[in-house]
Amino acid sequence: MRSNTSVFLLLFSLPITVMAQSARQETTITLPAGVSVDLASASVSPTGDLVAAICTDDMLRVWSAKSGELVRSLKANAGAHSAVQFSADGRLLAVAYEIVAYEKGTIQVFSVDSWKLEQELTSLPLYAVIFSPDSRRLSNTGDLGTEIWDLETQKRMARLSPPFGGSVALSFSPDGRWLATADQDTFVRVYEARTGNSHSSWQGSLLEPTAVAFAAGGKSLVVGRIDKTVSIVDPDAGKIIRELPKQPGLIWSIDVAADGKRALIAYNHGELSDIHHLTLWDLDKGTILTDFQKPGVNLVGGAFAGDHYLFAVVSSNQLTLWSLP
Amino acid sequence: MLTRRDMLQKCAALGSIVIASQFYPEALLAAFQESEKQLRKPTPPNTMGPFYKRLVPVNGVLRSPGDSGIPLDLSGQVFDTRGDVVADATIEIWQTNHRGYYDLQGYRYRGKANVDKSGAYRFESVIPGHYPDKSRICQHIHYLVQAPGYKPLVTQLYFATDPVFEGDPAKNYARDPLLQTPELIRPVMLTGEPNEVHAKVQFELCIERL
Numbered sequence: 058m059r060s061n062t063s064v065f066l067l068l069f070s071l072p073i074t075v076m077a078q079s080a081r082q083e084t085t086i087t088l089p090a091g092v093s094v095d096l097a098s099a100s101v102s103p104t105g106d107l108v109a110a111i112c113t114d115d116m117l118r119v120w121s122a123k124s125g126e127l128v129r130s131l132k133a134n135a136g137a138h139s140a141v142q143f144s145a146d147g148r149l150l151a152v153a154y155e156i157v158a159y160e161k162g163t164i165q166v167f168s169v170d171s172w173k174l175e176q177e178l179t180s181l182p183l184y185a186v187i188f189s190p191d192s193r194r195l196s197n198t199g200d201l202g203t204e205i206w207d208l209e210t211q212k213r214m215a216r217l218s219p220p221f222g223g224s225v226a227l228s229f230s231p232d233g234r235w236l237a238t239a240d241q242d243t244f245v246r247v248y249e250a251r252t253g254n255s256h257s258s259w260q261g262s263l264l265e266p267t268a269v270a271f272a273a274g275g276k277s278l279v280v281g282r283i284d285k286t287v288s289i290v291d292p293d294a295g296k297i298i299r300e301l302p303k304q305p306g307l308i309w310s311i312d313v314a315a316d317g318k319r320a321l322i323a324y325n326h327g328e329l330s331d332i333h334h335l336t337l338w339d340l341d342k343g344t345i346l347t348d349f350q351k352p353g354v355n356l357v358g359g360a361f362a363g364d365h366y367l368f369a370v371v372s373s374n375q376l377t378l379w380s381l382p
Numbered sequence: 383m384l385t386r387r388d389m390l391q392k393c394a395a396l397g398s399i400v401i402a403s404q405f406y407p408e409a410l411l412a413a414f415q416e417s418e419k420q421l422r423k424p425t426p427p428n429t430m431g432p433f434y435k436r437l438v439p440v441n442g443v444l445r446s447p448g449d450s451g452i453p454l455d456l457s458g459q460v461f462d463t464r465g466d467v468v469a470d471a472t473i474e475i476w477q478t479n480h481r482g483y484y485d486l487q488g489y490r491y492r493g494k495a496n497v498d499k500s501g502a503y504r505f506e507s508v509i510p511g512h513y514p515d516k517s518r519i520c521q522h523i524h525y526l527v528q529a530p531g532y533k534p535l536v537t538q539l540y541f542a543t544d545p546v547f548e549g550d551p552a553k554n555y556a557r558d559p560l561l562q563t564p565e566l567i568r569p570v571m572l573t574g575e576p577n578e579v580h581a582k583v584q585f586e587l588c589i590e591r592l
Contacts, residue, residue: 222534
């Protein structure tokens with residue numbers, strides 16, 4: 058009689074073989090002894106040149122994605138909630154972290170050319186920070202809600218809060234007009250990014266959305282949930298268009314390529330950590346283009362850079378960059 | 383034995399309190415007594431996600447006969463920051479089973495309670511397990527407290543007996559990356575026979591007016 062364990066091992070060993078041939082290891086960076094990078098604490102420049110990470114020794118380090126050479130290190134804060142993000146044009150880097158738990162955060166915006174501190178904003182505590190596609194605005198979200206900032210005036214344009222709980226993911230539409238939030242009260246909401254006025258909302262499930270990203274030039278939203286579903290939603294009508302086939306794990310994050318047709322989905326196979334499985338989808342066909350699984354590593358950040366997805370994983374004291382074609 | 387009111391009136395008679403007002407001393411003393419009521423600190427918030435599920439039915443008995451894990455009786459009261467009972471609050475809780483897994487299909491170990499006139503609530507459950515991925519997240523129960531006219535409170539209850547704290551939660555609370563204060567860690571009272579241990583935990587909640 059074949060044991061259940063054997064079936065389990067057979068089922069899960071096959072995709073690992075496939076992924077090893079489809080993803081390419083680009084660069085390996087050795088972190089200082091005793092230093093690591095927590096989940097979602099790294100960002101890859103959309104130009105594919107740099108990778109930045111908030112390290113567990115409270116330092117922000119920036120490396121060349123090609124050579125692995127350390128480009129810059131700055132004092133940061135690797136608290137429970139921190140985030141780092143390059144702008145779409147790669148000129149700016151936002152480094153954000155909590156100052157007072159559940160009360161206050163800070164967002165520092167650096168020029169990547171000079172590493173000069175361009176802006177410092179006092180924000181709500183946060184999970185995530187993103188730039189608008191034109192890099193003129195910035196939005197952050199966390200347990201107390203979402204804020205939208207005008208980077209030219211350094212003024213907060215809007216503060217958005219669901220009736221209870223906060224938000225965990227954000228996405229600007231490609232034209233920068235709309236901002237979508239994945240909210241802990243189980244809604245996905247779309248706001249006018251300039252005013253913060255509500256545009257639409259969608260619920261779809263009794264469980265929380267964990268990832269949201271505009272696709273198809275802003276005509277659709279890709280929404281991932283904790284219940285292993287990914288839905289394509291009309292952001293104007295707040296209605297589901299269709300669902301992708303059942304997903305292999307809890308949805309951790311979704312990134313959509315500039316062409317709006319491909320989406321990178323990262324899965325959580327544990328409860329709150331263990332992010333080592335990514336799939337690249339053709340959204341129009343609803344099919345998987347590439348699959349990456351590597352137990353023992355954790356995804357800490359990634360971005361579409363040209364025609365491939367470049368992402369950073371961490372294991373013990375190594376940060377490794379991989380690319381998916 | 384002197385009541386608080388008697389004591390205040392005595393203070394007025396002896397000159398410890400000088401009443402210089404056009405209002406009756408009785409009314410002033412009552413207002414003074416009211417304002418002296420013990421102010422409460424709001425319960426610290428804690429992260430909500432990502433396993434909340436909407437439309438949980440009103441149900442205080444989350445433990446079924448034969449369930450594995452240490453039976454847990456969870457109770458407390460809801461107050462506001464002035465120390466007044468909030469009698470129309472609703473409390474939703476959600477937690478893992480004793481092995482560390484949430485039920486995403488149904489509503490196991492998810493419950494909702496309407497507090498009684500004294501702001502009291504009670505749930506029968508089990509002590510939740512650690513997440514199976516061996517992360518640094520301690521055993522916890524999520525709370526969502528809502529009442530008309532009050533800010534919703536999203537928080538979590540932690541257990542002083544969690545081995546991660548090594549018996550000293552005041553010192554070791556920060557081992558859980560999501561715990562910013564030891565205030566959310568509650569003592570656990572064990573009762574019953576050695577082969578049938580029960581746990582009791584009290585968690586008072588304090589919410590803020592809008």
